[in-house]
Amino acid sequence: MTPCRRSAARRSAGGSAATRVTRSTDRGSAVTEYVLVATLLVLVFLGVVQVALVLHARNVLVADAAEGARTAATRGATLGDGERACAGLVGTALSGAVSTPAGAAGRCVAAYVAGSSGRPPLVSMRARATLPLTFVPLGQVHLDVTARAVQEPR
DSSP states (O other), X not given: OOHHHHHHHHHHHTSSHHHHHHHHXXXXXXXXXXXXXXXXXXXXXXHHHHHHHHHHHHHHHXXXXXXHHHHHHSTTOOHHHHHHHHHHHHHHHSGXXXXXXXXXXXXXXXXXXXXXXXXXXXXXXXXXXXXXXXXXXXXXXXXXXXXXXXXXXX
């Protein structure tokens, strides 16, 4: 390469020697930035998945409590029937992923709610569970839901 071509190549490449030194110290910065951004994106993705799992468990718990309340509200059924139905559904649907401090017996608790001022009597079912956070290690989430059903006349 002739001297004229070398100086033209230097000018087109960015000019002075100080610029070339700066460029050589930037080598590998794209990989570092990629690792930092990818780590943050993975953490955000895992957080979204964890929220989705908690919401799914909550919706399942609400549905199971509502089914237990409907069972207890039917003619000829007792509160114990509803509690057993709710606890069985929670145990089947959420399996070993959830725990309750009081064990399986304390998972679902039913009560009668008296009707007043023209309102019908209700059966209230409270279901509780503790869900461990799998993807985001921040402990546990305590879920406590209540469902009600209109009591059929006895």
